[in-house]
Amino acid sequence: MAPPSHCHGVHHNGTAAVPVETETVPPLLGSRLLDAEEFRRQGHQVVDFIADYYASMEDYPVHPNVTPGFLRRQLPSDAPSRPKPDAFAAALRDVHDLILPGVTHWQSPRHFAHFPASSSTVGALGEALAAGINVVPFTWAASPAATELEMVVVDWLGKALHLPRGLLFCGGGGGTLLGTSCEAILCAIVAARERKLAEIGSRRIEDLVVYCSDQTHFAVRKAARIAGIHRDNCREIATCLEGMFALSPADLQAAMQADVDAGLVPLFLCATVGTTQTTAVDPIRELCAVAATHGVWVHVDAAYAGSALVCPEFRHVLDGAEAVDTFSMNAHKWLLANNDCCALWARKPSLLTAALGTEQEYILKSAAADGHDDVVDYKDWSMTLTRRFRSLKLWLVLRCYGVEGLRDHVRAHVGMAASFENMVRTDARFEVVVPRHFALVCFRLLSPEKLGGEKTANELNRRLLEEVNATSSGPYMSSAMVGGNYMLRCAVGSTLTEERNVREAWKVVQDRAASLLRKMEITCSVLA
Amino acid sequence: MAPPSHCHGVHHNGTAAVPVETETVPPLLGSRLLDAEEFRRQGHQVVDFIADYYASMEDYPVHPNVTPGFLRRQLPSDAPSRPKPDAFAAALRDVHDLILPGVTHWQSPRHFAHFPASSSTVGALGEALAAGINVVPFTWAASPAATELEMVVVDWLGKALHLPRGLLFCGGGGGTLLGTSCEAILCAIVAARERKLAEIGSRRIEDLVVYCSDQTHFAVRKAARIAGIHRDNCREIATCLEGMFALSPADLQAAMQADVDAGLVPLFLCATVGTTQTTAVDPIRELCAVAATHGVWVHVDAAYAGSALVCPEFRHVLDGAEAVDTFSMNAHKWLLANNDCCALWARKPSLLTAALGTEQEYILKSAAADGHDDVVDYKDWSMTLTRRFRSLKLWLVLRCYGVEGLRDHVRAHVGMAASFENMVRTDARFEVVVPRHFALVCFRLLSPEKLGGEKTANELNRRLLEEVNATSSGPYMSSAMVGGNYMLRCAVGSTLTEERNVREAWKVVQDRAASLLRKMEITCSVLA
Incomplete structure (x- = not known):
């Protein structure tokens, strides 16, 4: 398994190792790998495959009756070397015969578990379209329309959900589209952490405390842990049936005061609108008031119930949300935007970019973008640099369903x-x-x-x-x-x-x- | 804007606020939103749209000549209320007339910027298929075939890339598919941090130091910062043209020793195979030897060049990789798996799950899964809980292109x-x-x-x-x-x-x- 000696030390030699000479360039393959007509032919097969799946959805048991290893045992242990030309049709048959019988059918009308992963024709096709166009809008310049569509659609969505204007671009805040609530909460905690440590002039992350209720999704504890908050410094305040499992502002105040008395530093509160277990709703206004007395960042996680805010009759659960720092919801849960699509809004996006931003020479800045306040480089808003063109899907959903x-x-x-x-x-x-x-x-x-x-x-x-x-x-x-x-x-x-x-x-x-x-x-x- | 008073206090009342009575259930919409025949009709439109885009790719300037705000000015400031029935066709026209002229055409044959975001017919259709099936495989039980296909395909890919067997499931390690290298590096740093702090019995994240070169992608500094490593504790060791911009093991050793002498704790090294600026290759074997003397976790970031490892003539850049803790590469960069698809492998996946894992009652565990060592719950391997069915795309690419x-x-x-x-x-x-x-x-x-x-x-x-x-x-x-x-x-x-x-x-x-x-x-x- 030793490499050929002429390939050794590519990083030590003064000249390049050129394993493939120009004379031996193999047949060009681009036209076969991304040929318009082949895409059309295979694409129509895939569309029919998915349509047939939807048409036969009710025939599948929602949850497969399989045991661990069932699929691994049926597949070869190595990728093929030179597949036959009809490999795609054969692969689609495998998807039908081997894979579909082994998935949990989240789109089944009888799927009542967890929370929904709501699909729509337009949501699925928005994903397909984005995958086909396949741009990487990490900066405005890297794909201007993708960035601007994201800015437009987060404002559209925020207005449709009756969010406070201060969270929207049109009100001085702004939003972005991420994959999941975990990412959104992590971004918020890191922004809060950087602000707080700067404020108190400390590097001691071990002093910082995060608050939530015993009903809050594990995503918060996971994000806090990733951000370096010690497991012992995540207060899961107990809730009860009598209080409808909502977080009590008085209990929060007591917990924060106890931490302050112990020399710790209250950092971050995650309030939930629609908890995972029972869809409990934390009282935002009262919790924000408590948080404010301790200079604590408030994030609202409305992963599931955020979609319901599209209905005015649910708007009241947002009472007091003008004071929150960040807000997130998953449009892929109940708002017809296929997985994944988490919207995060911030009242002060500059706090996100201060914590997560960068500049690098190799990221080409468009001269056109210089000096324009309305240029957003979304790579600085979240934890990833590479990102998908998610706004296309969400825009299509809002545009077509209204x-x-x-x-x-x-x-x-x-x-x-x-x-x-x-x-x-x-x-x-x-x-x-x-x-x-x-x-x-x-x-x-x-x-x-x-x-x-x-x-x-x-x-x-x-x-x-x-x-x-x-x-x-x-x-x-x-x-x-x-x-x-x-x-x-x-x-x-x-x-x-x-x-x-x-x-x-x-x-x-x-x-x-x-x-x-x-x-x-x-x-x-x-x-x- | 005050909510109707009867909706107030949903979380304070002892009884549920039921804004919509059963008598007033509106017309059921599911059949319109996810109708097989409508999907077929609109899906064929989308396939033709993408195929036409590929066919006309050369007609587009790679980078649009637009100024900031060009698209925001052309779109309404609110989502439509009740779109007309032909909204989808109109939206596709907008994609053609407004959006495509404003994107950077990463699939253009004249796109030579950054690194490629390589598309293929099968990669794009794999995304479409996954979006159509739309499952959420956060645990094995939540979609068994999706989890198992991921286990199979990361081994397929790892073998195809000539990775050390110790990183693969078949060799006692294992891999997973994430969105981006930032995520992969973050997971690795957090796992390293938890192990190190436990080892030295400390909570002081501010003592930990991360190492890379001045050529390492910003993703490492970003991930380190998110994980709580202080900006001052990220050593970007200088490289030079004479050394082909590779990280020098001697310089690394000197930096680590200086930190130890200063009372700091070396934590993590990111070595790069194919840096972003010049595709420099860090000498893995020698760097691992230095890292080992300080108990430092070694991650290899092969985001771009990892794809080249499919060719035996490049295998030598992996010399010594048996000793690395984690390894990641982006199959969406140069391996025909459309955005996004980052593969992360770990020699000891238990260190990832120890840092990132959880158990929750509301996540239904399949009785069938209990006691089986080969049940993987991928939610515990990374920073997110919700995840996409990425393995379908990568499997199709390997299956069909070989x-x-x-x-x-x-x-x-x-x-x-x-x-x-x-x-x-x-x-x-x-x-x-x-x-x-x-x-x-x-x-x-x-x-x-x-x-x-x-x-x-x-x-x-x-x-x-x-x-x-x-x-x-x-x-x-x-x-x-x-x-x-x-x-x-x-x-x-x-x-x-x-x-x-x-x-x-x-x-x-x-x-x-x-x-x-x-x-x-x-x-x-x-x-x-």
């Missing part, structure tokens, strides 16, 4: 979730554990006293979820453990979900519950 | 760059500043003595680049400033580039140089 169309979409799901909630409420064997805010219903089966009552409730519901998810052609749900209670989560949000899917899902839950209770009663009576 | 096809592709560009280099060398007015390693040629116009010689050389070359890039239907190049010398960079790598494009590019450079020299001589003679 704000009213997005409202219809969100309201349809909210309505279906309300139906599901009502059905749960009318069955005395169940309870809705946490009142529904958006389109997630958290519920559980009550354990009859003779089966052990509260003591066995969690185990009962664990088994219920397992049985529901094991039902062929049934719904696929996930779970939450909140306040010691294990509950099932029914998150309505798949684009294809219709009222009938929700009714059928409830029917499966009822049937499985009845069967489970019967089995357990028999076991109990045998044991007794 | 390892030999990728070699042809890389060698074709290396051959064209060798041609360009030879042309520069045969013109006495120019010099090749740094011998070529891969497919980047760094060159500059020599400034005649009567024009000021060395003193004016940088200014002369700045103007030359400006004029070259301003040439309609000419090439688009970028620049580097290395060792005080401003130079032009001609990076051959666009999939569509052919030998004739390289010849024509050189012709434009020669013409512009001649014209520039003439103009300057006239100016000089007038002034004299």
Whole structure:
């Protein structure tokens, strides 16, 4: 495996190692690799493949019944050397025969787990278009239209979501499109950290403290840890059912004061609009007031529920948001912009660029851009330099469905979730554990006293979820453990979900519950 | 703008605020938003749109002649409310008429700037397919086939690139697909930081030091800063032309020893195979030996040149890589996997997951996965939880083009760059500043003595680049400033580039140089 000696030491010689001479240039391949007509032919195959997949979506079990290693065992251990010319058609057959049967079908109308990853025709095609054009808009100059479209569309989206104008370009702030909430939160924490350390004249990251609730998504703890905040300095303030699992401003104030008394430095608060487990809504105005007394950066994570803000009837959850420093939401969750598309807005983008920005000679600056305040180099707004043309997709979604169309979409799901909630409420064997805010219903089966009552409730519901998810052609749900209670989560949000899917899902839950209770009663009576 | 009072306090009431009653559920929209037949119809439009774009690629100037604000001024300041049914066709017209004229055409055969963002038919369609299927494989259970395909394809790629087996799953390590090198480097630094702090029993991030050369991509400083490493603790060790701009092991050893003597803690070294400015290659084996004496984590960033490793004649640049902790390269740069696709491999993935991992109840664990060592939850390998189905694209590229096809592709560009280099060398007015390693040629116009010689050389070359890039239907190049010398960079790598494009590019450079020299001589003679 030793390299040929003439290739050795390429970085030590004074002259270049030129392994391939110009005389031996192989046949040029560009025209085969990116030929317009071949793209057209294979592209139409792919479009039909995806359309056929959508048409047959209901035939797939939402979650595949496979065991670890099922796919690795079926694929060769090395890439092919010289594939045959028809390799693409064969590969599409493999996607159909080997891969699709092994994915979880997030676009199934029976997918009620986690949060939705909402797809739309225009969202998927926006991704396809961006992949085809394939530009890298890391600076304005590197693709002016991509940067400007991003600036336009984050303002469009921010207005559609009723965000405070101070977060938008038109109000002196500004936004950007990232991949995920983790990135958005990390950018915010790093900007807050740099500002705070400069302010107090310290390098001691170990003194800084981050605040959230015990309902906050792990993304915050992960981002804090990446930014160097010690695990011990992440305060997960306890919430309770009585407070609807919202973060209490009084408890936050007490936690911050305790840290100050201990010589620590409160840095960052992540408030959530729509927590992952139960879609709890933290009271932004009151939390911002507490944070302000300690000079703490406030980020609002509305990863899921941010999409609902397109409806005026949900606008109230933003009360007081004029005071937040940064705000993020995932348009890929419930706003028809296929994965990935996280929007981050900042009241003072200069704090992001101060923490994350750079200048390098090898990044060509357009002379046209010099001296223009409206030139944004998005590489300085986030943690990555290379970035995708995400704005094209989001622009297409807003342009083609319109704000009213997005409202219809969100309201349809909210309505279906309300139906599901009502059905749960009318069955005395169940309870809705946490009142529904958006389109997630958290519920559980009550354990009859003779089966052990509260003591066995969690185990009962664990088994219920397992049985529901094991039902062929049934719904696929996930779970939450909140306040010691294990509950099932029914998150309505798949684009294809219709009222009938929700009714059928409830029917499966009822049937499985009845069967489970019967089995357990028999076991109990045998044991007794 | 006050919200309706009945919506107030959703998180304070004991009961849910249900803004939309079940009776008022609007018409279901899912079937319109993700209808198979509409997808087929609009999808074929998009495929034809992209194919037409490829067919007309040569008609576009590579870089648009636009001024900041050109697009923002042409678009409305708000998203539409209720678009007409034909909005998609109108939007595609806008993409053609407003957006395409304003992007930098990275796929143009005359794009020689930065590094390539190589596209292929299969790469673009892999993205389209992934966007259509739209799964979120954050855990194995969340989409088993997506996770397993990623495990398979990172091993395929690692073998194709001749990586040490210890970095692959088949050799006890493992890899993952991220968006960018910034992410990969950040993950590596955070894993190194957590290991080191645990090892020395400290929380003092401010004592940790990161090492690279003055040629290392800014991504390293950015990642280090995000991870909390102080700006003062990033050692950019000077390189020189005589050393081919490679990082000197002796200089590294001296820097590390000086830090140890000063009470600091050497943490992390980023060695580069193919630096951004001149594609310099750091000597991995010797650097690893130095790093080992200080317990320093070694990451190799082969963002660009990693693709070349598919050719055995470049394998030697990996000599000694068995000792590195992590290795990353961007398959979206030069390996036909459209943006984005960064592969990261680790010798001990458990160090990544120890730093970045989590467990949460609401992330449903498949019972089938319990107790299986071969279940990978990729959310624990990187900084994000949500992730895209990138493996589908990379698998399609390897499956359809094969390892030999990728070699042809890389060698074709290396051959064209060798041609360009030879042309520069045969013109006495120019010099090749740094011998070529891969497919980047760094060159500059020599400034005649009567024009000021060395003193004016940088200014002369700045103007030359400006004029070259301003040439309609000419090439688009970028620049580097290395060792005080401003130079032009001609990076051959666009999939569509052919030998004739390289010849024509050189012709434009020669013409512009001649014209520039003439103009300057006239100016000089007038002034004299």
